[in-house]
Amino acid sequence: MEYIIEMIDIYKEFPGVIANNNITLRLKKGEVHALLGENGAGKSTLMSILFGLYHADRGTIKVRGKEVNIQNPNVAYDLGIGMVHQHFQLVHNFTVTENIILGSEGKQILDRKTASKKIKDLSVRYGLNINPNDKIEDISVGMQQRVEILKMLYRDAEVLIFDEPTAVLTPQEIIELMNIIRNLIEEGKSVILITHKLKEIKLIADRCTIIRRGKYIGTVDVGKTTTGEMAKMMVGREVLFNVDKDEAKPGEVILEINDLNVLNSRKTLGLKNFSLSVKCGEVMGVAGVEGNGQTELVEAITGLRKTESGTIHISGNEISRLSIRKRYETGLSYIPEDRHKHGLILDYTVGENMIMKLYYQEPYSKRGILNPTAIEEHSNKVMELFDVRAGEGNMSLASNLSGGNQQKAIVGREIDMNPDLLIAFQPTRGLDVGAIEYIHKRIIEQRDAGKAVLLVSLELDEILDLSDRVAVVAGGELIDVVNIEDTNENELGLMMTGVRREDMHE
Amino acid sequence: DQEESSSASLKVGMVTDAGTIDDKSFNQGTWEGILEAEKDMDISTKYLKPVGTTEADYMKEIGNLYDAGFRFMVTPGFKFETTIFQVQDKYPDCKFVLIDGAPHNADWSVFNTADNTVSIFFAEHESGFLAGVASALQIKEGEMGFIGGMEIPPVQKFNWGFQQGVAYANDKYGTTVVLNAENIIYQGTFSDVAAGQQLAAQMYDKGVSVIFAAAGGVGVGAINEAKTRMAAGEDAWIVGVDLDQYADGIYEGEKSVILTSAMKHIELAGYDTLIAESKGEFPGGKTLYLEVGVPEVNPNLGEAALAAMEEVKTKIEAGDIEISDVVGDLFP
Amino acid sequence: MWDIVKLIFPYAIAYTVPILVTSLGGLYSERSGVVNIGLEGLMVFGMFAGAYIVFLLQTVAPGLSIWLGLLVGMLGGGLFALLHAFASITLNANQVISGTAINMIAGALTLYIARTLTGSGNIQVIRGLPRVDIPILSKIPILGPLLFSSTYASTWVVLGILLLSWFILYKTAFGLRLRACGEHPYAAASAGINVYRMRYIAVVISGMLAGLGGVIILVTYSGEFNGSVAGLGFLALAALIFGQWKPLGILGATFFFGFMTTMANISQVIPELSIIPPVVLKVFPYVMTLIALVIFSKSSQAPKAAGQPFDLGKK
Amino acid sequence: MNKKNSVLVRSLLATGLGLVAGAIMMLFIGANPFEGYFYLVKGAFMSVERTFNVVGTGTALVLTGLSVAFAFKTGLFNIGAAGQMLIGGLCASTVGLLVPLPRIALLPTMFIAAALGGGLWGAVPGVLKAKFNVHEVVATIMMNWIAYWIAFYYIPTFIKAEFMTTESALLPAKASLKIPWLTELTNGSYINLGIIIAIAMVILIKFILDKTTLGYELKAVGYNRDAAQYAGIKVNKNIILSMVIAGALAGLAGFVYYCGYSQNMQIGKLPSLGFDGIAVALLGASSPWGVLAAAMFFGLLHSAKGFMNAITGIPPQISDTIIAIIIYFTATSLFIERLIKKVIARRKEKAKDAKGGED
Ligand SMILES: Nc1ncnc2c1ncn2[C@@H]1O[C@H](COP(=O)(O)OP(=O)(O)OP(=O)(O)O)[C@@H](O)[C@H]1O
Ligand SMILES: Nc1ncnc2c1ncn2[C@@H]1O[C@H](COP(=O)(O)OP(=O)(O)OP(=O)(O)O)[C@@H](O)[C@H]1O
Ligand SMILES: [Mg+2]
Numbered sequence A: 001m002e003y004i005i006e007m008i009d010i011y012k013e014f015p016g017v018i019a020n021n022n023i024t025l026r027l028k029k030g031e032v033h034a035l036l037g038e039n040g041a042g043k044s045t046l047m048s049i050l051f052g053l054y055h056a057d058r059g060t061i062k063v064r065g066k067e068v069n070i071q072n073p074n075v076a077y078d079l080g081i082g083m084v085h086q087h088f089q090l091v092h093n094f095t096v097t098e099n100i101i102l103g104s105e106g107k108q109i110l111d112r113k114t115a116s117k118k119i120k121d122l123s124v125r126y127g128l129n130i131n132p133n134d135k136i137e138d139i140s141v142g143m144q145q146r147v148e149i150l151k152m153l154y155r156d157a158e159v160l161i162f163d164e165p166t167a168v169l170t171p172q173e174i175i176e177l178m179n180i181i182r183n184l185i186e187e188g189k190s191v192i193l194i195t196h197k198l199k200e201i202k203l204i205a206d207r208c209t210i211i212r213r214g215k216y217i218g219t220v221d222v223g224k225t226t227t228g229e230m231a232k233m234m235v236g237r238e239v240l241f242n243v244d245k246d247e248a249k250p251g252e253v254i255l256e257i258n259d260l261n262v263l264n265s266r267k268t269l270g271l272k273n274f275s276l277s278v279k280c281g282e283v284m285g286v287a288g289v290e291g292n293g294q295t296e297l298v299e300a301i302t303g304l305r306k307t308e309s310g311t312i313h314i315s316g317n318e319i320s321r322l323s324i325r326k327r328y329e330t331g332l333s334y335i336p337e338d339r340h341k342h343g344l345i346l347d348y349t350v351g352e353n354m355i356m357k358l359y360y361q362e363p364y365s366k367r368g369i370l371n372p373t374a375i376e377e378h379s380n381k382v383m384e385l386f387d388v389r390a391g392e393g394n395m396s397l398a399s400n401l402s403g404g405n406q407q408k409a410i411v412g413r414e415i416d417m418n419p420d421l422l423i424a425f426q427p428t429r430g431l432d433v434g435a436i437e438y439i440h441k442r443i444i445e446q447r448d449a450g451k452a453v454l455l456v457s458l459e460l461d462e463i464l465d466l467s468d469r470v471a472v473v474a475g476g477e478l479i480d481v482v483n484i485e486d487t488n489e490n491e492l493g494l495m496m497t498g499v500r501r502e503d504m505h506e
Numbered sequence B: 001d002q003e004e005s006s007s008a009s010l011k012v013g014m015v016t017d018a019g020t021i022d023d024k025s026f027n028q029g030t031w032e033g034i035l036e037a038e039k040d041m042d043i044s045t046k047y048l049k050p051v052g053t054t055e056a057d058y059m060k061e062i063g064n065l066y067d068a069g070f071r072f073m074v075t076p077g078f079k080f081e082t083t084i085f086q087v088q089d090k091y092p093d094c095k096f097v098l099i100d101g102a103p104h105n106a107d108w109s110v111f112n113t114a115d116n117t118v119s120i121f122f123a124e125h126e127s128g129f130l131a132g133v134a135s136a137l138q139i140k141e142g143e144m145g146f147i148g149g150m151e152i153p154p155v156q157k158f159n160w161g162f163q164q165g166v167a168y169a170n171d172k173y174g175t176t177v178v179l180n181a182e183n184i185i186y187q188g189t190f191s192d193v194a195a196g197q198q199l200a201a202q203m204y205d206k207g208v209s210v211i212f213a214a215a216g217g218v219g220v221g222a223i224n225e226a227k228t229r230m231a232a233g234e235d236a237w238i239v240g241v242d243l244d245q246y247a248d249g250i251y252e253g254e255k256s257v258i259l260t261s262a263m264k265h266i267e268l269a270g271y272d273t274l275i276a277e278s279k280g281e282f283p284g285g286k287t288l289y290l291e292v293g294v295p296e297v298n299p300n301l302g303e304a305a306l307a308a309m310e311e312v313k314t315k316i317e318a319g320d321i322e323i324s325d326v327v328g329d330l331f332p
Numbered sequence C: 001m002w003d004i005v006k007l008i009f010p011y012a013i014a015y016t017v018p019i020l021v022t023s024l025g026g027l028y029s030e031r032s033g034v035v036n037i038g039l040e041g042l043m044v045f046g047m048f049a050g051a052y053i054v055f056l057l058q059t060v061a062p063g064l065s066i067w068l069g070l071l072v073g074m075l076g077g078g079l080f081a082l083l084h085a086f087a088s089i090t091l092n093a094n095q096v097i098s099g100t101a102i103n104m105i106a107g108a109l110t111l112y113i114a115r116t117l118t119g120s121g122n123i124q125v126i127r128g129l130p131r132v133d134i135p136i137l138s139k140i141p142i143l144g145p146l147l148f149s150s151t152y153a154s155t156w157v158v159l160g161i162l163l164l165s166w167f168i169l170y171k172t173a174f175g176l177r178l179r180a181c182g183e184h185p186y187a188a189a190s191a192g193i194n195v196y197r198m199r200y201i202a203v204v205i206s207g208m209l210a211g212l213g214g215v216i217i218l219v220t221y222s223g224e225f226n227g228s229v230a231g232l233g234f235l236a237l238a239a240l241i242f243g244q245w246k247p248l249g250i251l252g253a254t255f256f257f258g259f260m261t262t263m264a265n266i267s268q269v270i271p272e273l274s275i276i277p278p279v280v281l282k283v284f285p286y287v288m289t290l291i292a293l294v295i296f297s298k299s300s301q302a303p304k305a306a307g308q309p310f311d312l313g314k315k
Numbered sequence D: 001m002n003k004k005n006s007v008l009v010r011s012l013l014a015t016g017l018g019l020v021a022g023a024i025m026m027l028f029i030g031a032n033p034f035e036g037y038f039y040l041v042k043g044a045f046m047s048v049e050r051t052f053n054v055v056g057t058g059t060a061l062v063l064t065g066l067s068v069a070f071a072f073k074t075g076l077f078n079i080g081a082a083g084q085m086l087i088g089g090l091c092a093s094t095v096g097l098l099v100p101l102p103r104i105a106l107l108p109t110m111f112i113a114a115a116l117g118g119g120l121w122g123a124v125p126g127v128l129k130a131k132f133n134v135h136e137v138v139a140t141i142m143m144n145w146i147a148y149w150i151a152f153y154y155i156p157t158f159i160k161a162e163f164m165t166t167e168s169a170l171l172p173a174k175a176s177l178k179i180p181w182l183t184e185l186t187n188g189s190y191i192n193l194g195i196i197i198a199i200a201m202v203i204l205i206k207f208i209l210d211k212t213t214l215g216y217e218l219k220a221v222g223y224n225r226d227a228a229q230y231a232g233i234k235v236n237k238n239i240i241l242s243m244v245i246a247g248a249l250a251g252l253a254g255f256v257y258y259c260g261y262s263q264n265m266q267i268g269k270l271p272s273l274g275f276d277g278i279a280v281a282l283l284g285a286s287s288p289w290g291v292l293a294a295a296m297f298f299g300l301l302h303s304a305k306g307f308m309n310a311i312t313g314i315p316p317q318i319s320d321t322i323i324a325i326i327i328y329f330t331a332t333s334l335f336i337e338r339l340i341k342k343v344i345a346r347r348k349e350k351a352k353d354a355k356g357g358e359d
């Protein structure tokens, strides 16, 4: 029995979209099998079908050679298939134990004690280091992912599906995850891994299946294929991996932060005595593990969060008591982390979204009355400039745009405001290489035009590609600011754990 | 079909006041009188329930009936006064029977009962008086209470008559029944069943043994409370209102919490005027006073009480007892 | 003051119980992720169904008819709630609209049917549940007169439901799943839980409990069905929020309402209370609720997914 | 199909289904639905008076519907239109009865009083929502009851009728929205100046929502509070403002109802129009013109159901039931519409396949 899972000619259609168009994927026992494809290619859909969340319109699934009908996740678990979803499927105000036993509680009357013990044991065996009694809302994203893994192990899954597990992790956490996956393989499990990062595929996968726009392209042996070849199969053209950029020509200081203290959502100090200055004509990267003060820093600058003490100057003006709007008016633009929560009003048209921060100004409105012509002209211009594609142009509802186009619209809107300081928080999260390439180019253009960019990213590659200088944060404190030429991935990764440079070189 | 057969006969309509057609009180009485007449003569009947209780709401339903061919309408309640004042001129070929009120204009400056309208009144204070006498004579000693709905003239008159009746019994027949000011109240609605139950419960808990409830739905709550208590062996009586409410008070077999009822024979309003109409003797332009009193049969009243009541009745008829229909020095 | 409290207490409890059980119904529904503005209508419908059964059987079997009425009211409420469930779960309709429609349909339809069935919009009950002092317990000082005197059997049933609800919600697999559906239905689904089924069950339970609440009104203090429960369903909804979607919180909130409203209702016949302007007493429970909501507002425990349709993209 | 059309289709679909359901219920009691609907329409339009009564009856509903719809647009659910309406009516009536002004000045003063009163009643839940995150559904329910009891004691104390404690005095002609010559001309229909106010408000609200920066902000807050804040819009201010405007609209409904339709106020009642406003807003898909149309439709049902009942014996509850069922279908029509679309798409596909399956 060579294959543990065979998905043959899977076809699945959503209203208006063929998500899977006769895709075939075969998983060998004991292998790590990568699944590669652009955003919206249909990867999550395919895996959701395997996991019983969706039902294929056509196609066959065989598990251990036997044809099966996976009606729901319970059937999948019974067949030994488990899945870690792209967006974690955890109940935030439940404990770890409660989340793990949910759906397979055993008896009707809960026995949390026994379950916790079993979870503790599993955690020790796979080196997951989880406390079963913690609430999900109190633990880090990395920990949450381990809870997802434990969920599968708790149910004795043999085949583990990981949907973009590394998108939310720090380099250290990624390394740990890779180790965990190796452990799993050693224990006889098989793994399907979805990721956009070719490097990771190279690192851990045995074979890789590539799909494009819902169609099956091919399955390759990772050892015998270059990343370039895989990327080409995925997008259907050559892809540039490195951003071309000239030497930075930094100018005056534009953003000056002094002794800033900011509370986090848990009402403790999320940013402590933080000082930083950013110059015109440079990209200042902010590197750090998620939840180490980046959100607090950015929201304090933009005004979405109150500061406790300290000062923030933009072009010499103290702004920390100004309203959000006044701050934008000083020449600040902000690409937010969460495009659906902050970046867009999904029920507004693209055109209306384009004037989100401008609507009250002339020519978009006069004495409180909107000017539709000016709005249309403006949004058409931005959409053209930034290649935002939408079915009904600026009249399309934002919710009808694909993720990449939504992000391009936001980036376009913010850059078009011609800011002196652009704050970009995870500008390419979850996007495919094509879209990433495009947005990176725009950010560098901004820098080259003599503007300052504060780039917050959890992905070190992005930081290394774009930044001129890097500020490393850990535990809400600034660890250090280093020039990009003077550092490397390893060093940054270490600093992100809170180790200072001086201590490193002793 | 239906329309054809009825087109020959008189179409008689009613527009209800607040409350449903089976409110055990005003609307129901009026409607039963009309139905009674339907048995005895060739008429077809229909009632409409307005959405609200404003003049506009009433006008609308009267218009609906009129446009549907109804030419004889009965409207219960003094709230129809200004409405009838207008429609009696607007629809001169339609006859109107206004119960409990006389048509007048908005600022009460013009009163006019047109030739196609008859006003019907009841002496609620007399009815309340008789009920007061009867219940005082029955329980002889102890406390009584009064729960009114809204503070409107007919309810007030019931209250004042009842107080005078109790006082009369104390005075002339040596009973020692007490009516405390705090136990004479208007709940403020005709619909708050819960408040009716709770108020009655409080009164009973404080030693009241008879409550005169002239309060629509509030009274329903009070009756319900009385039933619960009587079933448990307590003394908790209700004096009913408008109709003979004996049946509503039954809690076991034939036993009822209704001591007696302060009735006004509303059913006569529709019945009598329709009979008159059929004889071509519609008393248009007149104001009639119809019979009030307590039910013929009062299973809960003893011999002595019944006998005394007859005595009082004759005296009232003879004009020997004067019953005031204003508050005077009574409890308001 | 003690005398007043003692006087009021049994009636306040009687008034509280229907709101309490209805609010618990709302708890199931909202904890599963379905907002239920239709509680009022569900109460009305349950009250109607129960009243009709009592009406039919009360002369044949007076005692039994009441309990049958309670049972049928529950079933009726549950059945009627399917309408809300179908719209908001199967059809992914806007839950607020669907709930509003439930209220409107209940009010109109029950009167329409009542007319056709009994020839009368009102349905009267000859006798409701008896009120009894619990032997021994009612003799305990302080608690005896407050809690164990003049109680209805239905009150103990509802308190049983309260305790059971607490246990189910927090101690059983069913409760865990239910809460998961209300917090994060997709997580529940990926754990193999049939979210649609859980929500159906919860909405039907909410209908049953609201229906029960309606019939309890009938067989305790009102004695008559007339097509309305006078806004108690909305109060139950408010109590659910005021009580922070927790069984004991709901108990507190509903009792607060019940006590204050009863006190306002009877203030007229209590000289000590009648010195307070009645408008103050009447308005007090509502104003206090607003103030309490302000105080508790910092820590809202609303189920995260309540009100959001769940759609797995299944065909 | 664009968004606007599809909303219209949905409302019409729901109405159609509601009428079908009503027909089934008529059959159920042995009545002829065609006859029923014939007399319903006849009752609405058989005379000048009746035609104008449809408008007169729908007038206040336009405003309560608009109140609920406006709040909906900004993400809030206003169950409090009844209370706001009551307070608006109370303020207008007080001015109308007690302030000695000539008609030309009195009516505008009453207008302002009603809008202020209703606005204030909306502001409280607005502030509670904005500053303390108190759910507006509970807050408005509470405010309804507070309004109810205030009116209950205010009317008998300050503006009672001469011979009655349960009603306010009738408004003098100069304080009434009725226009004597128009009333005369339409044989005593209920049409009054209120309809002008209602239509003016429809236009004003439509304009605010679609054409102004204020509307842009309000809708942005309604659709996505976080994004609005991110855009620099003052979220709290807009929530409060939205509730104030919604309250003011409901307050004006009180003005046109109590001073145009009924001429006085009665205690012990929360106006059912406040709750009907929810239905109107839903059927009108929260768009101002939709609300106007829905209110007129409800006005038709309300003013003609009695006539239908008088002629055919179909109980008037049928029209309430029809309204309720229509609302149920507005909730579910999105799904039905999708179903229809899917069927159409299938058909097209099949047609394509039949052509030869290329492409
Ligand atoms: N529930 C759904 N309803 C409608 N369309 C859907 C649904 N889920 C996914 N789609 C669409 O199906 C296509 C495939 O989506 P899928 O999530 O499988 O992509 P993906 O390859 O996982 O993309 P990503 O890299 O962004 O995670 C997309 O066009 C997506 O918009
Ligand atoms: N849930 C959905 N419902 C309806 N249409 C959708 C849905 N999701 C996506 N679409 C539409 O399907 C099309 C494809 O979306 P998809 O997410 O696959 O884009 P994409 O090719 O991945 O682009 P990008 O690289 O920008 O993400 C888009 O035009 C989008 O409007
Ligand atoms: Mg995409």
Ligand SMILES: [Mg+2]
Residues within 6 Å of the ligand: A043, A044, A045, A086, A163
């Ligand atoms: Mg995916």
